Amino acid sequence: MRAQKKILLGLFSLCALNINGAEYKEGTYIGKANGYKGDIKVEVQLTKNKIKNISVISNGDTPIISDAPIRIIPKKILEIQGLGIDSVAGATGTSKGIIRAVSNAIKIGKGNIKDLRKIKEVKKEFSNKIIKHENDVVVIGAGGAGLIAAIEAKNNGANVVVIEKMEFPGGNTLISGGEYAAPENWIQNQKGLSDSKETFYKDIIKGGDNESDIKLAKVLAENALNGALWLRDSINVTFENRQMFFGGHSVERSLVPEGASGVELIKKLMKKAQELGIEVHLGTNGIELIRENNRVIGVKAKTETALHEYIAKNGVIIASGGFGSNLEMRKKYNSKMDEKILSTNTKGITGDGIILGENIGADTVDMEYIQTYPVCDPVNGSLLYTGDVRLAGSAILVNKEGKRFVEELERRDVISFAITEQTDGVGYLVWDQKQLDDTGVKKHHKEEYEGLIKRGILVKVNTLDEGAKHFNIDAKELKNSVEKYNGYTKTGKDLEFEKRGGLITLETPPYYILKVAPAIHHTMGGLVIDEKARVLDKKGKVIKGLYAAGEVTGDIHGKNRLGSNAIADITVFGRIAGKNIVLEK
Incomplete structure (x- = not known):
């Protein structure tokens, strides 16, 4: 039965190829695409009428989670000689990224991507x-x-x-x-x-x-x-x-x-x-x-x-x-x-x-x-580790009006609720270059950091005015909030929110502003x-x-x-x- 199933799968693939007239320019091609957090690069080897081999040669997505689609997706594409592949549950971003990267490589090899997407994977039989x-x-x-x-x-x-x-x-x-x-x-x-x-x-x-x-x-x-x-x-x-x-x-x-x-x-x-x-x-x-x-x-x-x-x-x-x-x-x-x-x-x-x-x-x-985490991606809800600068003492959280509205080291539920009460239900985390360097956030979470910059959710600016303009924040009040906070760092006492931990001055440009919103985190x-x-x-x-x-x-x-x-x-x-x-x- 197993051998018969393999033969039928092979016949399906060959028939699909013949129907769609699949033909490639023989060679090995590199394809790139965006994954969930970072870029994915694949190497695809084509013969005249077959996708012979697929290798993922670099991957910027979360290790272990992305290992599953790296293991599964290329294998399925090779089995059916097509691109009609379901994503791996829980790793959709990486799955789609691999498929897009393979598609881009095949395009270079003159393959017909539209026809290849019509070839769907065959669901496995279930045994009771x-x-x-x-x-x-x-x-x-x-x-x-x-x-x-x-x-x-x-x-x-x-x-x-x-x-x-x-x-x-x-x-x-x-x-x-x-x-x-x-x-x-x-x-x-x-x-x-x-x-x-x-x-x-x-x-x-x-x-x-x-x-x-x-x-x-x-x-x-x-x-x-x-x-x-x-x-x-x-x-x-x-x-x-x-x-x-x-x-x-x-x-x-x-x-x-x-x-x-x-x-x-x-x-x-x-x-x-x-x-x-x-x-x-x-x-x-x-x-x-x-x-x-x-x-x-x-x-x-x-x-x-x-x-x-x-x-x-x-x-x-x-x-x-x-x-x-x-x-x-x-x-x-x-x-x-x-x-x-x-x-x-x-x-x-x-x-x-x-x-x-x-x-x-x-x-x-x-x-x-049910607990929400305050510093999350306002588009997809993912927890933002770039925002961990908040935990190091210097970053401040402001609203659209440029004003601080909560202690940055308060409980998660308190900060989350405070953010939801602000204009548009979002907050803006502000820090400087020294704090970025001291925390190592960019080094540890490079793919996330670069992705946020690319999407405009995080901006790197020489002046606070530039950052305020990008997010339409009140620039005058933002500068005033930073100035007051810097004053608190000199006395070691936050007169507005009694912030715990060390207070570190925000005065080393460039500055960074990250748009954040709460998302469900822990039950x-x-x-x-x-x-x-x-x-x-x-x-x-x-x-x-x-x-x-x-x-x-x-x-x-x-x-x-x-x-x-x-x-x-x-x-x-x-x-x-x-x-x-x-x-x-």
Whole structure:
């Protein structure tokens, strides 16, 4: 049957070529196109009547996410000898960029692009035969929490498999800045900064408006430093020799991974998982938890071509993330979070794990608390890492009228709400060349930076008047705001908004102005767990064999999560879940 399917596919391709009279100028051609964040360059080898080979030779998009379309799209084009290819879910920008780049190369080779687009990929046949797998532990979700839980379970002697519905691992961790809040960390010690686990705990509680489960918040605060050390020393995550001061924290305590990106975390976690022999099954969507004798013993899953049953002797860990990309679910719990608000989340963050738990009686909490991130792309909602200059102390946030309107290091929800109240629902982040150089933002996020400049969302100007003109900001008030702020830096006290952190003068041209808007970033609600990461039912009883970690859980951050607490959260509770599912009886 498989051989017959290959023959039919080959006949389809040849027939399509003959019908469209495909003919090329033989040779090897380079094609370029824009991807999601950066440029993509491909090399296409053509014979007289065939696309012989496709290689992606450079790619400016997010690593790991873009690896999936790089692996899949060229292969599909070669299989059908056409361009009618579906994008890889969650990596649409890169997928389309590759297709455009291939098209541009074929154009140089005199190919008929219009006809090639008519040749569509053949959908694979679906089999209802159930494929069975047996393991000690099954983890749902290959994001940060899932991979950490899997590694800890493996380190404690379990045979572990991870299933992930997307064609790439990483979840929201991958596209995050990867910063990690840890009290009493090594950078604080170098700088002589005073901090404590108790201070961190109080910040978590205060930042969540006293709505957190105090027991869970205490677990996070007490274990955050050990989690950071584990990532550094056992997973080999490289942290830079600097910290960030995130809004809502009372002290600078947020460690920064190499490249200021979650890519460093996922890259090292995947490497460790592979070293330990942990299988990660991509494109595999968990659809139902399996129970036997009142205990969770596995999960039913679905791929593009088959049904699967993953039986787990010890149980299942749900680590599938929140529901920031599920519009209907957002509106169900908070009507304000509708289609008017964009999302920073990856496409796969749709609340699947929460629904799986609810279907067997798991309790949920805090579902109405949905956080927006203030510094996002006003067009597509993506989180803007170029805007991290705000966290270094000098950048100011102004409105169309050129006036500051909120403390730049306030909580995310407070800044986001303040921005929505301004003219056009946007704000403008302003900084200078010295701060750009000191933060290394341009170096770490080069593709994003250049893309924003090209699109006019970020401008580099010699004078504030030029920047004001580009965005139609009141130039007089903008200059006045900068002048007042510079005055505050000399006394060290912000008389308007009592800004935390160091105040650094804005006086080294060129200047930069970035247009920003809030977008949905984190859902605080989710499955109810206890301090051992066990999922609880509506009566507060443990559901045997079911654990959860990461954004799929609730009640840790209350109404609002402080910046850089998410990576601490997934590390602390991912490790707890991975250990306890093996050792708890």
